[in-house]
Amino acid sequence: MDFLNWYKNIFESADEEPPGEVWEAIQDELDIDTVWTSVENELPVRGRTRYIFAMAAAASLVAIIGTGTLLWFLSNDPSPVRGRLHTWQTAPAYSTEDPEIRTPIRAPLPFPATRQVIHPETMVVTATQYSRPVQEEGTLSPAGLLPGYLTTYEPYLLLAEINIFPSGERQATTEPGREDIRFWGGFSGHIANTWLLNNKTLMGLRPDEFTASLPSFGYNLGIVTGAEITGRFALQAEFSFISLTRQDYNEYLYGKYITNSMQFDYRRLSLSGKWNFAGNVTNGRHWLILGGYSGLLRDARQNLDGELLSLKEDYNYIDYGILTGYEFEYPVSRRLSAALGIQSKIGIRNIFAGNEIIPYYLNSTRNMSVNLTMSIRYNSR
Amino acid sequence: MTGTSFIEEEVIASCRKNDRRAQELLYRHFAKKMYGICLGYAGERPMAQDILQESFIKVFKNIGKYKQDGSFEGWIRRIVVNTAIDHIRRRNRSNEFIDSEPEDSSLHVQNQAMKMMGYKEIMQQVQRLPEGARLIFSLYAVDGYTHKEIAEKLEITEGTSKSQFNRARKLLMGFLGNMNL
Numbered sequence: 001m002d003f004l005n006w007y008k009n010i011f012e013s014a015d016e017e018p019p020g021e022v023w024e025a026i027q028d029e030l031d032i033d034t035v036w037t038s039v040e041n042e043l044p045v046r047g048r049t050r051y052i053f054a055m056a057a058a059a060s061l062v063a064i065i066g067t068g069t070l071l072w073f074l075s076n077d078p079s080p081v082r083g084r085l086h087t088w089q090t091a092p093a094y095s096t097e098d099p100e101i102r103t104p105i106r107a108p109l110p111f112p113a114t115r116q117v118i119h120p121e122t123m124v125v126t127a128t129q130y131s132r133p134v135q136e137e138g139t140l141s142p143a144g145l146l147p148g149y150l151t152t153y154e155p156y157l158l159l160a161e162i163n164i165f166p167s168g169e170r171q172a173t174t175e176p177g178r179e180d181i182r183f184w185g186g187f188s189g190h191i192a193n194t195w196l197l198n199n200k201t202l203m204g205l206r207p208d209e210f211t212a213s214l215p216s217f218g219y220n221l222g223i224v225t226g227a228e229i230t231g232r233f234a235l236q237a238e239f240s241f242i243s244l245t246r247q248d249y250n251e252y253l254y255g256k257y258i259t260n261s262m263q264f265d266y267r268r269l270s271l272s273g274k275w276n277f278a279g280n281v282t283n284g285r286h287w288l289i290l291g292g293y294s295g296l297l298r299d300a301r302q303n304l305d306g307e308l309l310s311l312k313e314d315y316n317y318i319d320y321g322i323l324t325g326y327e328f329e330y331p332v333s334r335r336l337s338a339a340l341g342i343q344s345k346i347g348i349r350n351i352f353a354g355n356e357i358i359p360y361y362l363n364s365t366r367n368m369s370v371n372l373t374m375s376i377r378y379n380s381r
Numbered sequence: 382m383t384g385t386s387f388i389e390e391e392v393i394a395s396c397r398k399n400d401r402r403a404q405e406l407l408y409r410h411f412a413k414k415m416y417g418i419c420l421g422y423a424g425e426r427p428m429a430q431d432i433l434q435e436s437f438i439k440v441f442k443n444i445g446k447y448k449q450d451g452s453f454e455g456w457i458r459r460i461v462v463n464t465a466i467d468h469i470r471r472r473n474r475s476n477e478f479i480d481s482e483p484e485d486s487s488l489h490v491q492n493q494a495m496k497m498m499g500y501k502e503i504m505q506q507v508q509r510l511p512e513g514a515r516l517i518f519s520l521y522a523v524d525g526y527t528h529k530e531i532a533e534k535l536e537i538t539e540g541t542s543k544s545q546f547n548r549a550r551k552l553l554m555g556f557l558g559n560m561n562l
Contacts, residue, residue: 003554004522007503011523014417014500018433023408025434027401030441034399 035362053348057322060290064273068235182228184337186377188238190220196247196262198352198365210252216261218244220268224375234274234287243268243295245367258305264315264351264367266295270323284330293345295319295367314355319367321347327373335381341373389453396444404441411454412437415461417500421519422465424508432468436461462524466534469512477511478541479548483555498557506556510549517542518549 194216195201204213222240229235243266251260272291279285296318300311327341347367354360392410395403415436419429439460447456507515516535520526521542526534528542535542 003550007553008523010498010500010503011417011421012414014420015413016416016420016500018412018416018430022412022430022434023405026404026408026437026441029434029438030399030401030404033438033442 053322057292057348060322061292064290067233068229068273181380182234183226183380184228184377185223185225186375188220188222188224188240188373188375190240190343190371190373192218192220192245192369192371194218194245194247195368196245196264196365197347197368198363200251200363201247201249204249210257212250214248214250216246216248218246218263218369220244220371222268224377226274232276234276236272236274236289236291238270238272240266240268240270245369253305259303260305261303262311263301263303264297265299266297266319268293268295270294270345272323272325274327279328281331284328287327287329287341289323289325289327289341289343292322293320297351314353315365316349316351316353319347319349319351321345321349321367325371325373329377332376335379337377337379339373339375339377343371343373345369345371390449393444393447393449393453396441399441407440408437411457414454415457418458418461418523419465420504421507421523422462422469422516424504424510424512424515428468432461432465435468436464439464458524462520466516469516472512476537477513478545479511479514479552483548483551503557506553509556510552514545514549514552517545518553521546522550 195213200211201213203209204211219242220240221242222238224236224238226234226236245264245266246261248259248261251258253260270291270293272289274287274289276285276287297312297315300315302309302311323343323345325341325343327339329337329339331337345368349366350360350364351367352358352360352363352365354363392403392407396407412433416429416433419432419436420426423429423432436457440457443460447453510518513535517531520531520534521528528539528546531537531542532539
């Protein structure tokens, strides 16, 4: 028998099972590799996302503050249009080819009003026009009676009065005042579909994953106040002394399929600008809302298959984000109004602070919610 | 065979998606055979296990690069052999050669005796070879590399490869012959 063939056959037919630890070690190595690949892929995306969120938030704030400031100044502009009497005078222009006839008055007197764009729904314009004879000596001396020319004339002035004032005001005020701004205050409540957005809960939305994210609901209770600066624009602040965020999910853990529930209690303050894009005071108004919020964490708990754990040390105390929404405001009485709306809030900050096992960047978590909002308000006018 | 290749294709496709069950199936299918190869190169179990582990991690990480134009087993085997070479090189043992020509006194192993020997007995004797010589012997005898290829892989001369192979063969045959005395 050839030695080399024999040797080769012995090794080819070797039938020794490697120890189980080899496969365990391979799995561990692959897990580490998967995690690092995911971290490496995700970090630049997170960086970009954070930058986009920060820029969007900054742009929103600048837009809100800029628009608010502009509208504020416009509403307080002491231009002669609002509540002033504007009169201009003119006279008919006479034209004749006859050099004997002098043309006494040709140019209209200057119009004193500044140019304004006035929305017809919110402003009322009244105009009165009349004529008044004018006695002028020696301004016109017709040279006899000429056929085809005027035989007589009556010089006169055309006078016009235009009065412009906001609708709802019976008469124009001479100076605009703070009483034009509508203030309100009242109580607000939200029912919210809340989400903690992180890798686990997002993967839990995939049907082929063991982890299953479940619809979770929280609520907000608080007070709301605001000021309608113009007929179209308002600023609003809302303070929720209870703001509950929850996330439930089923998870395969320690060989069991268990229900996991996380609950975060916040106090939240939101500031927003509102734009009235349709409707009126009588029949109700439609508002679009854009703003930001900030939250202070009061408590964080986890119910892991009946076992209660405190998470407060693992999560940041401060959260902030942006909000957008829609609201329909309906007058209940002369001073009371009710509002019903929908808002979406998304956190900009990673609320997970990290712990001794998981660093903060491996479990980036953001708050998100879709809120059904209700409020009842008392209005200053 | 058709059934096997069909399963193989499915397993490969699933491994490309990092499916852990498919990875385990693939490992279980090839582990015994590849472990034998690792033992042939390493000569000792702990090192063979390290080579096997490193090889399969490379297989799973690079399975996307496998073009199905050759034997999948051959592809895995090449990875195992290259990993074994790297491993031995990292230990600076690839230049542990047989310095002197072994004596011819114990050259012959009887056919009958060869048939009686098992894998474990042979492994014990293979372990006695210096690592560099064992590597050359295994590359030539088990995996069919030519001396030119071995010289390129190990960055030695073709003459060194030939002489070390011959010395390793003589020495191993001597070890095995002595077992029968």
